[in-house]
Amino acid sequence: xxxxxxxxxxxxxxxxxxxxxxxxxxxxxxxxxxxxxxxxxxxxxxxxxxxxxxxxxxxxxxxxxxxxxxxxxxxxxxxxxxxxxxxxxxxxxxxxxxxxxxxxxxxxxxxxxxxxxxxxxxxxxxxxxxxxxxxxxxxxxxxxxxxxxxxxxxxxxxxxxxxxxxxxxxxxxxxxxxxxxxxxxxxxxxxxxxxxxxxxxxxxxxxxxxxxxxxxxxxxxxxxxxxxxxxxxxxxxxxxxxxxxxxxxxxxxxxxxxxxxxxxxxxxxxxxxxxxxxxxxxxxxxxxxxxxxxxxxxx
Amino acid sequence: xxxxxxxxxxxxxxxxxxxxxxxxxxxxxxxxxxxxxxxxxxxxxxxxxxxxxxxxxxxxxxxxxxxxxxxxxxxxxxxxxxxxxxxxxxxxxxxxxxxxxxxxxxxxxxxxxxxxxxxxxxxxxxxxxxxxxxxxxxxxxxxxxxxxxxxxxxxxxxxxxxxxxxxxxxxxxxxxxxxxxxxxxxxxxxxxxxxxxxxxxxxxxxxxxxxxxxxxxxxxxxxxxxxxxxxxxxxxxxxxxxxxxxxxxxxxxxxxxxxxxxxxxxxxxxxxxxxxxxxxxxxxxxxxxxxxxxxxxxxxxxxxxxxxxxxxxxxxxxxxxxxxxxxxxxxxxx
Numbered sequence: 001x002x003x004x005x006x007x008x009x010x011x012x013x014x015x016x017x018x019x020x021x022x023x024x025x026x027x028x029x030x031x032x033x034x035x036x037x038x039x040x041x042x043x044x045x046x047x048x049x050x051x052x053x054x055x056x057x058x059x060x061x062x063x064x065x066x067x068x069x070x071x072x073x074x075x076x077x078x079x080x081x082x083x084x085x086x087x088x089x090x091x092x093x094x095x096x097x098x099x100x101x102x103x104x105x106x107x108x109x110x111x112x113x114x115x116x117x118x119x120x121x122x123x124x125x126x127x128x129x130x131x132x133x134x135x136x137x138x139x140x141x142x143x144x145x146x147x148x149x150x151x152x153x154x155x156x157x158x159x160x161x162x163x164x165x166x167x168x169x170x171x172x173x174x175x176x177x178x179x180x181x182x183x184x185x186x187x188x189x190x191x192x193x194x195x196x197x198x199x200x201x202x203x204x205x206x207x208x209x210x211x212x213x214x215x216x217x218x219x220x221x222x223x224x225x226x227x228x229x230x231x232x233x234x235x236x237x238x239x240x241x242x243x244x245x246x247x248x249x250x251x252x253x254x255x256x257x258x259x260x261x262x263x264x265x266x267x268x269x270x271x272x273x274x275x276x277x278x279x280x281x282x283x284x285x286x287x288x289x290x291x292x293x294x295x296x297x298x299x
Numbered sequence: 300x301x302x303x304x305x306x307x308x309x310x311x312x313x314x315x316x317x318x319x320x321x322x323x324x325x326x327x328x329x330x331x332x333x334x335x336x337x338x339x340x341x342x343x344x345x346x347x348x349x350x351x352x353x354x355x356x357x358x359x360x361x362x363x364x365x366x367x368x369x370x371x372x373x374x375x376x377x378x379x380x381x382x383x384x385x386x387x388x389x390x391x392x393x394x395x396x397x398x399x400x401x402x403x404x405x406x407x408x409x410x411x412x413x414x415x416x417x418x419x420x421x422x423x424x425x426x427x428x429x430x431x432x433x434x435x436x437x438x439x440x441x442x443x444x445x446x447x448x449x450x451x452x453x454x455x456x457x458x459x460x461x462x463x464x465x466x467x468x469x470x471x472x473x474x475x476x477x478x479x480x481x482x483x484x485x486x487x488x489x490x491x492x493x494x495x496x497x498x499x500x501x502x503x504x505x506x507x508x509x510x511x512x513x514x515x516x517x518x519x520x521x522x523x524x525x526x527x528x529x530x531x532x533x534x535x536x537x538x539x540x541x542x543x544x545x546x547x548x549x550x551x552x553x554x555x556x557x558x559x560x561x562x563x564x565x566x567x568x569x570x571x572x573x574x575x576x577x578x579x580x581x582x583x584x585x586x587x588x589x590x591x592x593x594x595x596x597x598x599x600x601x602x603x604x605x606x607x608x609x610x611x612x613x614x615x616x617x618x619x620x621x622x623x624x625x626x627x628x629x630x631x632x633x
Contacts (some may be wrong), residue, residue: 190398196391197393197394198394198416199390200419
């Protein structure tokens with residue numbers, strides 16, 4: 001290209017080399033404008049810090065019983081009061097956060113790995129592979145989640161790992177179906193054809209071209225999946241099928257206080273509020289991410 | 300005459316749809332010599348793009364190549380294994396598409412995509428691939444290539460994206476570059492630049508180019524030989540000057556008539572070809588162009604014309620011209 005007269009080549013180069021804005025930088029910029037999502041992100045960061053802290057330090061031991069009068073309401077020493085065994089509720093909430101996050105994030109890791117791979121295969125290869133995978137997905141949708149999870153927990157035991165596995169077992173289809181749909185749409189895009197015409201191998205097309213383009217919806221789906229898993233675990237624990245006591249789970253804590261809800265509602269309220277705030281935060285963040293990662297909303 | 304680098308013989312590609320079998324490409328044959336620029340023209344849906352996709356075996360279900368041969372340096376692409384075709388794609392025969400924006404992956408940098416094209420066929424360390432990518436971008440005249448190589452496609456203008464696509468296509472010095480409507484999505488000044496670029500690359504690198512377009516002007520500007528397609532068939536082929544000066548098929552003639560001209564009288568009506576392209580599930584009997592042809596004779600309704608020599612290096616499939624050509628030589632039509 002011929003240089004324009006009177007303008008130094010460096011000036012032209014400078015002007016032509018514009019600011020680098022990747023899709024992710026764009027998304028981050030949009031997310032920052034969403035106050036609710038940002039507040040949720042801050043809340044969740046604090047929650048994660050608390051969960052990490054609980055690993056090393058809690059105000060009182062989470063399982064020590066009778067450190068004060070049972071059913072005692074909030075006091076200066078025990079800001080959230082004591083439960084039916086006289087255990088410090090704040091300490092148990094802190095450790096409960098750890099359990100909830102482990103369950104929420106753990107299940108989504110499994111869900112992402114299984115769902116994304118299965119969905120990519122079904123969407124990319126279509127035909128027989130898709131028929132089989134879609135059939136399995138539909139069968140899983142047909143079986144009641146609770147029944148599957150309960151059976152698994154009863155058969156395999158009540159450890160945290162088993163519970164995470166059981167919840168992932170009932171949730172992977174959502175991700176698989178989403179990724180399958182995304183892949184079906186993306187494989188028809190011209191850049192996939194262009195990559196193919198350039199001699200790219202199938203796995204390269206799948207993981208380099210299709211997957212990165214589906215990443216936005218996958219992240220959103222995973223973020224929405226976290227509260228679903230946390231709620232499911234709380235539910236299982238509430239039924240007495242969660243993590244075995246004395247490990248505090250928010251669901252189990254609510255169950256502990258349930259029978260005394262009239263005389264000392266704080267035992268139920270504390271985990272219920274913690275659970276609600278966490279679920280809301282994840283949902284708001286998920287919503288915010290959905291808006292931020294949608295390239296059609298270029299603002 | 301050197302050996303053709305690509306020979307397409309009686310290629311048939313069909314789409315098996317719920318409504319019936321669409322004969323998208325129905326017996327297309329042509330040769331491509333090294334360094335030649337061949338234009339394939341015709342209106343939408345005449346099988347140009349499917350022909351191009353068939354050459355690289357990129358036709359997707361429900362489409363299938365059902366017959367014919369595609370000989371690349373003597374070996375038949377139709378019969379190759381998927382792995383063998385993959386080796387040819389991008390390395391020996393590269394393709395660039397109509398819409399450069401949708402052909403580039405929006406979440407990957409332009410440089411990365413060029414590097415990928417390089418590394419799909421050669422084991423090149425990352426650093427060298429990057430510098431090769433910069434070289435390629437310079438070759439297609441992208442200014443400040445060193446920094447633009449890290450840009451994402453949306454930071455490129457339309458013309459630059461098409462240049463980047465061409466750079467990807469050239470990454471492995473292919474002997475054939477198939478350009479499927481490379482200028483359609485671009486505005487006219489950029490079109491001219493891209494055509495000039497293709498012409499220079501053809502001259503400097505001796506890359507044979509198959510240019511697919513519905514734009515006669517683009518053909519005139521770049522190609523040495525032209526193939527006119529109608530309804531899945533070649534209706535006329537020949538050197539570009541002959542086709543433009545002395546078209547022998549009524550369809551070619553109508554196409555040329557329907558180009559707006561700067562020097563025409565402003566009151567002249569622009570000629571358009573009446574009717575619609577035929578349904579390729581049930582193509583018309585006889586000559587496929589006869590329902591829209593101004594010159595048709597009775598024979599056109601019943602018999603299918605074949606390609607016959609109608610001039611030096613020029614062929615056409617039309618009963619009317621054939622009769623004229625034969626009577627000139629004093630022969631009788633069988």
